[in-house]
Amino acid sequence: MEKKPITPFLKVMSIIRIIQSVCGVLVNILGLAMLAALPGLESLVGESSGVEVTPLTWISIIISLVCVIVDVVLAVMALKHSKLGLVYRISLFTMMFNVVFSVTAGPSTVLDFLRIALSLVLPCLFIYAVYKQNQLDGGK
Numbered sequence: 001m002e003k004k005p006i007t008p009f010l011k012v013m014s015i016i017r018i019i020q021s022v023c024g025v026l027v028n029i030l031g032l033a034m035l036a037a038l039p040g041l042e043s044l045v046g047e048s049s050g051v052e053v054t055p056l057t058w059i060s061i062i063i064s065l066v067c068v069i070v071d072v073v074l075a076v077m078a079l080k081h082s083k084l085g086l087v088y089r090i091s092l093f094t095m096m097f098n099v100v101f102s103v104t105a106g107p108s109t110v111l112d113f114l115r116i117a118l119s120l121v122l123p124c125l126f127i128y129a130v131y132k133q134n135q136l137d138g139g140k
Contacts, residue, residue, distance in 0.1 A: 004136045006081045010129040017075040017126045024068035031061050060101045067094040084134040095123045
C-alpha cells in the first residue's frame with residue numbers, strides 16, 4: 001500500500017480538529033476544577049442553571065475529557081499521515097460517545113438538538129477527510 005501525499009483538506013481538518021480538541025480539553029478541565037474545587041459550587045451551579053448536578057454529570061465530563069484527549073492524538077496522527085484506518089475507526093467511536101452523552105444529558109428544546117447537530121459538523125468533516133485520504137492510499 002503506497003501512501004499518497006496528504007490532501008490539503010485533511011491538513012486543514014486536522015489542524016482545526018487539534019484546535020477544537022485542545023479547547024475541549026481546557027473547557028472540560030475547567031468544568032472538573034469548578035465542580036471539585038469549591039464544595040458549595042455544585043449546588044450553586046444546579047440552582048443557577050436549573051439542572052441538577054448528578055453523578056452522570058461527573059461521568060459525562062470525564063468521558064468527554066478522555067474523548068477530546070484521544071481526538072488530539074488522532075488529529076496529530078492524521079496530520080503525520082500514520083495509521084489512517086485506525087484514526088478513522090476510533091474517530092467514529094469518540095464522536096458517537098459524545099453524541100450519546102449529549103443526548104442522555106436531556107436535550108429538551110429544538111435549540112438543544114440543533115446544538116448537538118452543529119457540534120457534529122467538524123468531527124464529521126474530519127472523519128470524511130481521513131476516509132478519503134485512506135481511500136487514496138488504497139486502505140480499507
